[in-house]
Each structure stands twice: as C-alpha cells, then as structure tokens.
Amino acid sequence: MTITTDLIYFRYLTEEDAPALLSLMHRNRAHFEPFTITRPDTFYTLEEQTARIRMWDENRSADKSYNFGLFFKENDELIGELSLFHVAREPAHKCMMGYCLDHAYQGKGIMSQAARLALDFAFDEAGFHRVEAGVMPHNVGSIRVLEKAGFQREGVARKNVKINGVWQDHVMFAILEEDERPRS
Template identity: 55%
Template sequence: MKRYHGNRIYLRSFHIEDARQCLMLMEQNRDLFQRFVPTREESFYTIEKQKAVILKRQYAMKEDTGYAYGIFLLETDQLIGEINLNRVFREPHQRSTMGYCLDQAHQAQGYATEAVLLLLDIAFTELCLHRIEAGVQPTNIGSIRVLEKAGFKREGLARKNVRINGSWTDHLMFAILAEDGWNA
C-alpha cells in the first residue's frame, strides 16, 4: 500500500484492519469532532460501522469519486487523523472538496498543515486536479490557519451552508489552484 511521507507523518489509504484505530480516534475526539460535522448516529461508533466506512472509501477511490487517507505518525504508526478529497468532479471541472480532522492531542503542532500539503501534492500531481476547495466554520481559527499556511485563498462566506447538530452554520470558503504555488 502506497504511503506519502512528510517530515513527521505519512498518509495512506485505509484498509479494513484500520477499523479499530479509526474507532478509537472517533471515540476519543467525539465531543471535538461533533462541533464541526453533521450529527452522527450512535452506530457510527462501532467497529462494524467503521469497517463499512472504510469499504465505502475504498469503493470511492476505485470509482475516482473520493480519496480518503489516514494521517499516521512516522515514528509510531499511530493514526492521529483523517484527510480526504470528497466529491471529485472530472471534466470540465477537475476539482474536489477537502476535509480533515486531527486528534486533539496532536493539534497546534503542524501535523494538519503537513497533511494538507501532502494531500495537495497527491491531488495536483497524481490525480491531476485543478482546484481544491475547503469550507471552515468562521470560529475554527486553527483550521483557517492551516488552510492559509498551505496556500489556500479565502473566497467568501457560504451562509448557513451545513446543518451541524440541528443548526445551519456558516462556512468560510477557501480554494487553491494547481498553479497557485502550493508546494513552494
């Protein structure tokens, strides 16, 4: 299985054996992640559901509609987060939407920025995408910094864009193009 190495982390696609680590990541960060993602059913927090999510991700990769990777520490192989390209659109768009989450114990240490840069390399060089978009809640200052450090440009505000925990939330919209110098 191909790994994409950074300085302190690597990315690789998920396989079924990752289900236990995925479940631990989700359970340990449940309160944090729940502030930023649509409400998850209780069944999401089971091994069976995590295996189903992995199988769905593998299928999306085969169909060229989505790409999901675990963020692993190089030294320990510990799963500390996830990063993905969702809704891949090919001709004439050649674009996708990026999302990520990182274990709270590993935040504010540069891991998310490193993961985003690795994913951009995959997106622009291997997948030949032209544009990557990302939305972030205006209150998520850490994630805004990650996107800006990686070279994303703020494009505007999508009002009441996503329903999270029963409420419509605004998202700042960011994007980066292949020609924007993301790997500089």
C-alpha cells in the same frame, strides 16, 4: 500508496485499520462533534468504521473520493483523517478537502504538513485543477491550516452545511494547481 514527510505519513486505510479508526473517533467524539454532521451512536461501532473503509475503497475506485489515514511515522499511530471528496471531473477537475486531527496533536503544525501532502497528491497524482475547503468562521485553527497550505479565502457560503441540526455558514477557500504553495 503512502505519502510521507519526516514526521507523518498518510495512506489509504484498510479494514485492518478499523479498530484504530474507531479509537480515534471515540477519543475525539466531543472534540469533533461541534464541527461535523450529526452522527448516530452506531457511528461509534467497529462495524460502522469497517463499513466506512469499504465505502472509501469503492469511492476511490469510482473516482468519487480519496480518503486517507494520517499516521505518526515513528510509531504508526493513527492520529487523523484527510479526504478529497465531491470529486468533479470534466470540465471542473476539482474536489473538496476535509480533515480531522486528534485533539492531543493540534497546534503543532501536523495538519498543515498533511494538507500540503494532500495537495501534492491532488495536483500531481489525481490530476485536479482546483481544491476547495469550507470552514466554520469560528474554527480559527482550521482556517490557519488552509492559509499555511496556500489556500486563498474566496468568501462566505451562508448556511452551507447542517452541523448538529443547525445550518452553519462556512468560509470558503480554494487553491489552484498553478497557485504558489508551500511544498511538503
């Protein structure tokens, strides 16, 4: 399955994408680390990236998460990841959205486009009623991505996620299926 705009597309990753995923993680290790859970050095191996893709396939088959690679249309370069995870069906029909983008491409509106595409998938294909996202308060770029995609700020989840060994607050956002949102 491929979802596309004029500039980007995203699709499920395959094991053949593991080298490109590893390259993305290596290029952005220092950039991603302040925003992610602590990752051991083994995370930055081809074996681990292949294992992640296999796990994503299993989780998708079990309706637990939907993980995508984000690519430039013109050259098929893997530039990011986007996931819908913590899937809860009856009675909530909701999930969380997470994403990362190569630091070289940030600030260009790419992730805002990708978020809108992901919402189209979440509501129109996966049948979710609500999509949530949490962002550390100092991550202004990510907050802007969510706002541009139509998410509404709902509050602060205090000490919500342990990032690099420290419990961090997260500003919580959500969007409902019936909410007005920009289309991709």
